[in-house]
Amino acid sequence: MTEPAFLLLTALVDGPRHGYGIVQEIEKLSDGRVQLKIGTLYGVLDRLAADELVTLDREEAQQGRLRRYYRLTESGMRALEAEATRLAGNIESARRRLRARQAGGMA
Amino acid sequence: MSLLEGRYRYALRLLPASYRAEREEEMVCAFLEGAGDLHDEDNPRPRWSEIASVAALSVRVRLGGVGAAPRFFAWGQAVRLVAVLGLSFHATMSCVWLANTLKFHGFFGAPSGDYQTALGSAGSAERLRDIAQVLTYLLWIAAAASLVRGRPRAAKTTALLALALSYGPVIQSGNVLWNGGTKSVVLHSVLFVVPMLALPAGFHRDAPRNRHPWWVAALPVGAGTLLYVILNVLGSASMAQTVNWQFWSWIWPWLGESGLACLALLAASVSLVGTHLWAPARRTPSLPLALAILAVPVMLTHVFSLTFDAIDPATRTMAVVNVGQLIALLLSALTLIVLTAKTMPPRRVRPQPTPEPTAPGDDTGLPLPEDQD
Incomplete structure (x- = not known):
C-alpha cells in the first residue's frame, strides 16, 4: 500500500469526508509533509474504490457545488488494520535493533 | 465562473470526457476550496503541480490498468505491449552487437587485429567507449528481462541508464545533432523514443503486474543468438x-x-x-x-x-x-x-457513482454533473 493510500484510508476512519476534507486531514495526519494535489487524490480514490476499500457515502451541495463524501468499507478497515500492524511490526523491529546498537555502543 | 475555475476546468480537459462527466464537478469543488479566496484581478492560475497531477491522472485513466473501462484498458495494454516489444527488439539487437563485440575480442576464435589496433592502448578513450557499449547492450537485455518478469520499476531504471550510456559516445566525440556524421545516431534514436515513452506511460501504478516465466524473458537472447548466426552466414556470403x-x-x-x-x-x-x-x-x-x-x-x-x-x-x-x-x-x-x-x-460514459442509501435529512438535492452541462 502506498503512503497516500494509507493516509487516505486513515483519514476516513473517523467518518466520511469529501475531497478537500480528505486533503486537509492527510496534511494534518502527516504534519504537513504530504500535501495531495487534486489529480493525485482522485487517482488514489479511484484505485481504492476499484479495490472496494472506500465507497461513496453521500452527495451534498455546498454553495452550489458538488461535494461527494467517501467512507471506509469493512474491507477497507481490515486492509488498513493489516497495513498498520505490518508497519508497526517494522517500526518495532527497527527500534529493537537501534536500542541494541545503542546498548552495544554504551558498553 | 471565476477566472481560476475556468482555468482549472480547462486543465481538466486533459481528462477523458467520460471521466470528466463523473468527476469534474467534485474535482473543481475540491480545488477551489483549497485555493482560498482569490480574485480575478490577481490573475490567478492553477499551480503547475496541480496541472501535472491532472496530466498524470489523465495518463493513468487513458492507459487504464486493472478495473479500467474496457476501451481504456485496451489502450493501456497496447502501450504496455509497445514497451515490451520495443525493449525486446532492442534486447535482441543488443545480443547481436554484444556477440559481435565479443567476437572482435577473440571470444569465438582469434581476436580481430584491426579492432584491437583501433581500440589503442589500455585505458584509451576508445577502450572506455568499448566497455560502455558492452554495458549498454547488457543493460538493454536486463531491462527487457525485468519488464517481462514483472519488475517495471527496475526496467525503467535500467532502460534509462542504457539510453544515457548509448549517447555517451556521441557526446564524447563532440558530434552535434543533425551534423552530417550523426544521421545514423538520429535514425537509431527514433527507434528508441517510442518504447522509452511507452514504458513509464503504460506501466503506472495501476498497471497489471504480469510475471512471465524465465524462458519468456530469455526469448530475446535466444532470438539474438539465432539472428547473430544468420547475419554472420549472410555477411560472410555477401563478402x-x-x-x-x-x-x-x-x-x-x-x-x-x-x-x-x-x-x-x-x-x-x-x-x-x-x-x-x-x-x-x-x-x-x-x-x-x-x-x-x-x-x-x-x-x-x-x-x-x-x-x-x-x-x-x-x-x-x-x-x-x-x-x-x-x-x-x-x-x-x-x-x-x-x-x-x-x-x-x-466508447461509453462511465456510470455515475451512486451513493448508498443515506439517512433521511441528508442534502442530496444537487443535480448530477452531466445534467449541469
Whole structure:
C-alpha cells in the first residue's frame, strides 16, 4: 500500500469526508509533509474504490457545488488494520535493533 | 465562473470526457476550496503541480490498468505491449552487437587485429567507449528481462541508464545533432523514443503486474543468438570474392536495424491478420494497435533513409527496396488500424457513482454533473 493510500484510508476512519476534507486531514495526519494535489487524490480514490476499500457515502451541495463524501468499507478497515500492524511490526523491529546498537555502543 | 475555475476546468480537459462527466464537478469543488479566496484581478492560475497531477491522472485513466473501462484498458495494454516489444527488439539487437563485440575480442576464435589496433592502448578513450557499449547492450537485455518478469520499476531504471550510456559516445566525440556524421545516431534514436515513452506511460501504478516465466524473458537472447548466426552466414556470403551485387542489393536493406525491425513488424502483421481471419476468439485490439504504434518510428527511419541521388545500380536497388519497405509498412499500419477499430470496445460514459442509501435529512438535492452541462 502506498503512503497516500494509507493516509487516505486513515483519514476516513473517523467518518466520511469529501475531497478537500480528505486533503486537509492527510496534511494534518502527516504534519504537513504530504500535501495531495487534486489529480493525485482522485487517482488514489479511484484505485481504492476499484479495490472496494472506500465507497461513496453521500452527495451534498455546498454553495452550489458538488461535494461527494467517501467512507471506509469493512474491507477497507481490515486492509488498513493489516497495513498498520505490518508497519508497526517494522517500526518495532527497527527500534529493537537501534536500542541494541545503542546498548552495544554504551558498553 | 471565476477566472481560476475556468482555468482549472480547462486543465481538466486533459481528462477523458467520460471521466470528466463523473468527476469534474467534485474535482473543481475540491480545488477551489483549497485555493482560498482569490480574485480575478490577481490573475490567478492553477499551480503547475496541480496541472501535472491532472496530466498524470489523465495518463493513468487513458492507459487504464486493472478495473479500467474496457476501451481504456485496451489502450493501456497496447502501450504496455509497445514497451515490451520495443525493449525486446532492442534486447535482441543488443545480443547481436554484444556477440559481435565479443567476437572482435577473440571470444569465438582469434581476436580481430584491426579492432584491437583501433581500440589503442589500455585505458584509451576508445577502450572506455568499448566497455560502455558492452554495458549498454547488457543493460538493454536486463531491462527487457525485468519488464517481462514483472519488475517495471527496475526496467525503467535500467532502460534509462542504457539510453544515457548509448549517447555517451556521441557526446564524447563532440558530434552535434543533425551534423552530417550523426544521421545514423538520429535514425537509431527514433527507434528508441517510442518504447522509452511507452514504458513509464503504460506501466503506472495501476498497471497489471504480469510475471512471465524465465524462458519468456530469455526469448530475446535466444532470438539474438539465432539472428547473430544468420547475419554472420549472410555477411560472410555477401563478402565472398565473387559477389552478385544485383542479388545482394535486394537483401542488404533488410539486414540493418531498421530493416530487421521492418521485417519483424511485417511478419507480425501478417500473422495477426491470419489470426483475425481464422481465429476470431483470439482477436484483441491491443496487439494490432501496439504494432501500428511501433510501425511509426520504423517508417520514420525509412523516410530519413530515402535517397534519390543514387548513381550506381546497387545503391539504386537498395533505395527502391527502402521505398518498398516504407510502402509495405504504411499498408501494414493501415491494416492494423482497421483491425484495431474493428475490435476496440466502444466508447461509453462511465456510470455515475451512486451513493448508498443515506439517512433521511441528508442534502442530496444537487443535480448530477452531466445534467449541469
